[in-house]
Amino acid sequence: MRQKLIAGNWKMNGSRSFNANWVKGFNEAMSQCVTQSQAAVMVCVPSPYLSQMSDLLKGSQLALGAQDVSAFDKGAYTGEVSLSMLEDLGAQAVIIGHSERRAYHAENDAMVAKKVKATISSSLMPIVCLGETQEQRLAGQTQSVIATQLKAVMDVLDPDFERLVVAYEPVWAIGTGLTASPEQAQEVHAFIREQLSQKTRHANALKILYGGSMNAQNASSLLSQPDVDGGLIGGASLVTQDFVKIILAAGI
C-alpha cells in the first residue's frame, strides 16, 4: 500500500508575511480536523523563502520542497540555485521539469534528465513532471509523449533508486480549471507505472502524483484511483482551507 503524498506548488507566489500567515492558517485548519489524514504533505515554495519556511515548519509534519534546481554543482552559473544550497536551506524535495519551466525556460528532456541525475546523488526527492498538451492529446499522442519524457529520466535512473516521484500533469489541465477525469488520469498513471517497471525494481512502490486543477471538489474521485498516489497542487495549495480539504480527501 503506497502512502499518498499531497504536495503544494506555490509557483511564483508568496511573501514573508503571506508565508507566515499561510503556516498559521494551515496549522489552525489541521487542528480543527476531526479525522487525521494518513497522507504525507509537502509544500514547494520559491527558493528565496525556503529558509524562512524551514524555520516556520520546524517540528511540523509538513515537508519542504523547492520548485527547480540547477543541473550544475557550483560555479559560474549566474542566477542558478544548486542542490547543496537547497539542502542547506532545508529542502527535502525538488520539482523538476514542470511544464511551465519546459514552456517558458526552454527546458527539454535532456536538461530534465541532467537535473534528475544530479538530484539522485543528493538527499533530495526528485518530483519529475510529465504531461501532454491539448493538441497532443487530441492527436492521440498522449502515451508516446509521456513515454519519450519518461525515457529520458529512466535512462539516468539507477534501478534501485527508491525516492523518485513522478507527477502526471497534463499541460491542458494546469491552471485552466480543466481536470483530467479520474479514468483519464488512471489510464496514464497505469501506463507510467508499466513504463517504470521496465527500468526500476520499485515501480510498484514509487508514487505517481496527479497535477492539473486538482481542488477540494474533485480531489477524492481522482485520489481514489488505484495508481493515483497523491497530487501536485498549484492554485488550491495557496488557500489553506482548500489545501487541507485535499489532504483529508487523500487520507480516506
Ligand code: PEP
Ligand atoms: C501545478 O502547478 O503543478 C499545478 C498542478 O497547478 P494547478 O493545480 O493550479 O493546475
